Amino acid sequence: MSKEMNQSPKVRAxxxxxxxxxxxxIDTGETWSIFINKMSFVLEERQEIRDFLGTGHIKIELLESAEAxxxxxxxxxxxxxxxxxxxTKNPILETIEIGKFPQIAxxxxxxxHKGLKKLQIRLK
Known part of the structure; x- marks a missing residue:
């Protein structure tokens, strides 16, 4: 039986x-974000989506921010x-983003602009 046959209708959708x-x-360059934890998926369904899509090799972390x-x-x-x-480092939003890289990153x-000013000051 294929993976597709075991998917719930919500996961398949x-x-x-x-x-x-x-x-x-690919066709237009339009990026897309899905707020997966705001949908009616239970943890097991979200994990099923991740398992289906797999994991790549790149990880981006935004640490120096009010909201990591x-x-x-x-x-x-x-x-x-x-x-x-x-x-407090508790997850508040889980997304699936389609694009070259996550736009918010x-x-x-x-x-x-702040970085340019900082660089100009350092160069003086």
Missing amino acids: ILLEICGALQRF AEWIESGIAGIWYGVHYDQ SSQMEDV
């Missing part, structure tokens, strides 16, 4: 959404697992 989002990303976060590449290029934590222009 989200995997199809992920597949469609990955196709849109981490992203792990799935076994499918362009699909990332994200976990956002509160100030990229440098924000405000931070880039």
Whole structure:
């Protein structure tokens, strides 16, 4: 029996959404985020999704922030697992993101401007 036959209808539906989002990303460059823990999935179903997609080799951690976060590449290029934590390091949001890399992990222009000022001061 194939993996697909063992999936619950909810898991199958989200995997199809992920597949469609990955196709849109390839076709148009549109990124997509799914707030997986805000849906009606139980822990076992979320784990089933992760098991199906697998795990890649890249991990991104945002540690120096009021709300830490981490992203792990799935076994499918362009699909990332994200976990956002509160100030006490408890998970508050779990995402599946489709794109080259998680958008929130990229440098924000405000931070880039601050970085430029910091570099200019150091160079004086």
